[in-house]
Amino acid sequence: MSTSFVHVHQVRFDEIDAAGIVYFGHFFTWCHDAMAAMLAPVDGGYAGLVTRRRLGLPTVHVEADFASPVRFGDEVRIATSVERIGVSSVALRFDLTHGTARTHVATIRHVAVLTDLVELRSRPLPDDVRAVLEPLQTTS
Amino acid sequence: MSTSFVHVHQVRFDEIDAAGIVYFGHFFTWCHDAMAAMLAPVDGGYAGLVTRRRLGLPTVHVEADFASPVRFGDEVRIATSVERIGVSSVALRFDLTHGTARTHVATIRHVAVLTDLVELRSRPLPDDVRAVLEPLQTTS
Amino acid sequence: MSTSFVHVHQVRFDEIDAAGIVYFGHFFTWCHDAMAAMLAPVDGGYAGLVTRRRLGLPTVHVEADFASPVRFGDEVRIATSVERIGVSSVALRFDLTHGTARTHVATIRHVAVLTDLVELRSRPLPDDVRAVLEPLQTTS
Amino acid sequence: MSTSFVHVHQVRFDEIDAAGIVYFGHFFTWCHDAMAAMLAPVDGGYAGLVTRRRLGLPTVHVEADFASPVRFGDEVRIATSVERIGVSSVALRFDLTHGTARTHVATIRHVAVLTDLVELRSRPLPDDVRAVLEPLQTTS
Numbered sequence: 410m411s412t413s414f415v416h417v418h419q420v421r422f423d424e425i426d427a428a429g430i431v432y433f434g435h436f437f438t439w440c441h442d443a444m445a446a447m448l449a450p451v452d453g454g455y456a457g458l459v460t461r462r463r464l465g466l467p468t469v470h471v472e473a474d475f476a477s478p479v480r481f482g483d484e485v486r487i488a489t490s491v492e493r494i495g496v497s498s499v500a501l502r503f504d505l506t507h508g509t510a511r512t513h514v515a516t517i518r519h520v521a522v523l524t525d526l527v528e529l530r531s532r533p534l535p536d537d538v539r540a541v542l543e544p545l546q547t548t549s
Numbered sequence: 550m551s552t553s554f555v556h557v558h559q560v561r562f563d564e565i566d567a568a569g570i571v572y573f574g575h576f577f578t579w580c581h582d583a584m585a586a587m588l589a590p591v592d593g594g595y596a597g598l599v600t601r602r603r604l605g606l607p608t609v610h611v612e613a614d615f616a617s618p619v620r621f622g623d624e625v626r627i628a629t630s631v632e633r634i635g636v637s638s639v640a641l642r643f644d645l646t647h648g649t650a651r652t653h654v655a656t657i658r659h660v661a662v663l664t665d666l667v668e669l670r671s672r673p674l675p676d677d678v679r680a681v682l683e684p685l686q687t688t689s
Numbered sequence: 690m691s692t693s694f695v696h697v698h699q700v701r702f703d704e705i706d707a708a709g710i711v712y713f714g715h716f717f718t719w720c721h722d723a724m725a726a727m728l729a730p731v732d733g734g735y736a737g738l739v740t741r742r743r744l745g746l747p748t749v750h751v752e753a754d755f756a757s758p759v760r761f762g763d764e765v766r767i768a769t770s771v772e773r774i775g776v777s778s779v780a781l782r783f784d785l786t787h788g789t790a791r792t793h794v795a796t797i798r799h800v801a802v803l804t805d806l807v808e809l810r811s812r813p814l815p816d817d818v819r820a821v822l823e824p825l826q827t828t829s
Numbered sequence: 830m831s832t833s834f835v836h837v838h839q840v841r842f843d844e845i846d847a848a849g850i851v852y853f854g855h856f857f858t859w860c861h862d863a864m865a866a867m868l869a870p871v872d873g874g875y876a877g878l879v880t881r882r883r884l885g886l887p888t889v890h891v892e893a894d895f896a897s898p899v900r901f902g903d904e905v906r907i908a909t910s911v912e913r914i915g916v917s918s919v920a921l922r923f924d925l926t927h928g929t930a931r932t933h934v935a936t937i938r939h940v941a942v943l944t945d946l947v948e949l950r951s952r953p954l955p956d957d958v959r960a961v962l963e964p965l966q967t968t969s
Contacts, residue, residue: 422725422739423572423718427565427621427876428885428946434563434861437854438703445702456762456847459702465848471893478887478949481567482736526848529898562865562879563858567736568745568806574717578843581714585842596707596902599842605708607758613751618809622876666708669758703852707845707901714843761847 412545413488416443417508420483430478437471440503440517443487447545451537463526464535469498470520476513484508491545497531498522499542552685553628556583557648560623570618577611580643580657583627587685591677603666604675606639610660616653624648631686637671638662639682692825693768696723697788700763710758717751720783720797723767727825731817743806744815746779750800756793764788771826777811778802779822832965833908836863837928840903850898857891860923860937863907867965871957883946884955889918890940896933904928911965917951918942919962 418439426432444466445455458464479485486508493500499521505514523534534542558579566572584606588595598604619625626648633640639661645654663674674682698719706712724746725735738744759765766788773780779801785794803814814822838859846852864886865875878884899905906926913920919941925934943954954962 420736421718421722422567422735423574423721425565425567427562427569427879428887428944429567429569430887430949432563433888433891434854434857437857438701441703441854442701454762455702456700459847460761467848467850467895467898468853469895471853471891471895473891475887475889475891481740482734524848529850560876561858561862562875563861567739568747568804570747570809573748573751574714574721577714577717578841581843582841594902595842596840599707600901607708607710607755608713609755611713611751611753615747615749618747621880622874664708669710702847703854705845705847707842707849709847709849712843 413490413504414443414447414545416446416487416489418442418485418487420479420481420485422481425481430480433475436473436475436505436515436517439485439487439505440489440501440519441468443489443503444501444519444521447489448538448541450541451535458538459526464532465524465526466499466521467524468519469522471518473515473517475515479507479514485514486511489545490547491542492518492547494534494539494542494546496533499534502547553630553644554583554587554685556586556627556629558582558625558627560619560621560625562621565621570620573615576613576615576645576655576657579625579627579645580629580641580659581608583629583643584641584659584661587629588678588681590681591675598678599666604672605664605666606661607664608659609638609662611658613655613657615655619647619654625654626651629685631682632658634674634679634682634686636673639674642687693770693784694723694727694825696726696767696769698722698765698767700759700761700765702761705761710760713755716753716755716785716795716797719765719767719785720769720781720799721748723769723783724781724799724801727769728818728821730821731815738818739806744812745804745806746801747804748799749778749802751798753795753797755795759787759794765794766791769825771822772798774814774819774822774826776813779814782827833910833924834863834867834965836866836907836909838862838905838907840899840901840905842901845901850900853895856893856895856925856935856937859905859907859925860909860921860939861888863909863923864921864939864941867909868958868961870961871955878958879946884952885944885946886919886941887944888939889942891938893935893937895935899927899934905934906931909965910967911962912938912967914954914959914962914966916953919954922967
């Protein structure tokens with residue numbers, strides 16, 4: 410069984426490319442936005458984590474499979490779950506579907522590492538970040 | 550008579566929007582890139598100005614007239630000239646033309662203010678920045 | 690007296706620039722997003738206007754004054770009003786304030802022209818677009 | 830032995846994020862730009878392929894490992910090689926290094942599929958595209 414955090418993105422006019430569909434680079438930003446929204450419960454939210462506590466979650470590994478194109482006006486549903494929690498790192502899985510038809514759009518995985526942004530060194534995940542991640546962990 | 554600094558931009562695949570032409574927001578970035586290239590002769594270049602000297606040139610005023618659409622594969626020629634130099638500010642004019650046909654694309658004006666990025670306060674333009682701007686000043 | 694359409698933007702992690710504040714180019718996109726949200730009541734919404742009816746509202750003129758910097762984590766409130774409605778064109782005014790403090794951030798004006806996206810020619814504003822714009826018109 | 834196509838990217842002011850380093854999403858665009866530059870020899874170039882021949886190379890799979898942060902002012906060298914050529918698809922490998930120090934920045938892999946952009950269906954790679962890819966194929 411698994412739980413996921415759901416975030417919805419409305420495709421913007423400027424996200425379309427010369428092929429007439431969403432440019433693939435934007436998908437990674439939607440996933441990052443989903444992570445930021447998921448981290449809202451931490452002290453200061455994701456923005457406070459970065460600007461006040463000077464901690465970040467830079468992505469060190471990405472894997473993505475794109476199954477169907479997305480167009481202007483589409484709504485994309487991003488379900489975020491947690492595949493693995495390490496001392497400093499977390500493996501996030503984002504399942505993207507068309508908002509209405511629920512057609513599969515893409516599966517994207519990010520491994521992010523909790524990083525001290527002043528020294529650019531990894532740090533153990535703070536307790537309030539862990540508290541957000543643990544309930545979203547998939548169980549096998 | 551006037552002199553200008555010429556910078557060329559190749560339109561990218563992802564700069565096209567859902568209307569099939571370049572999204573208007575990208576034009577401002579091309580002008581900013583032109584300014585950065587123009588400032589290459591200052592101590593450390595524009596990047597050194599920002600990251601090492603902690604001085605920036607945030608835009609405080611923009612005026613733009615768009616005359617003709619730009620498409621994927623187009624090359625855009627940006628001619629930068631200086632309309633006015635103040636103590637802290639500079640009024641830049643960017644004339645954009647299609648690279649080959651030389652058709653008029655847009656006229657864009659930015660007023661930028663030399664700013665201490667630590668305190669976010671205006672500062673007099675440093676001598677090396679002035680030395681880049683003065684020869685590009687249009688004379689009436 | 691005037692009425693305005695209010696749209697709120699949460700500043701994203703990737704909208705910050707090397708100076709540590711929001712990159713000025715993003716403001717134009719937020720205004721475009723505000724316009725798109727404002728046009729939701731038209732037949733098919735703004736996306737339907739563009740993709741199905743093949744009509745767009747490209748920006749032909751921009752004026753912007755930036756008063757105070759915006760940072761990661763800020764919420765920006767965009768109040769859109771209509772300064773002038775022509776046969777094919779509309780002059781939009783966007784007043785941007787910090788979401789909480791209500792400090793003035795920027796005043797941005799876009800003139801947009803209703804355009805047939807197949808032929809790239811101006812067309813009279815359709816009735817349903819006018820019906821959205823007219824109640825937002827400022828009266829002097 | 831292997832050959833690669835080298836493309837250089839100057840990091841832009843607006844590519845920096847709230848953590849003070851390049852936002853990871855931009856790396857995918859640099860790789861896409863490198864592919865576009867690599868395809869310059871095809872009939873009409875990459876832009877002609879997309880706009881005139883209505884053929885594209887949408888990315889269907891991405892893998893990326895990020896090893897070191899990139900900052901404003903850095904120059905990034907992207908060496909593109911071809912790991913596998915199928916009937917319709919190509920597996921591209923991008924090795925990113927700091928332009929001067931040659932420090933390893935990232936390894937990114939894209940699988941792209943030659944696609945008819947009108948019908949959004951895969952098509953065999955045209956001969957002129959194959960002719961660009963084959964000399965860049967890594968041999969084991």
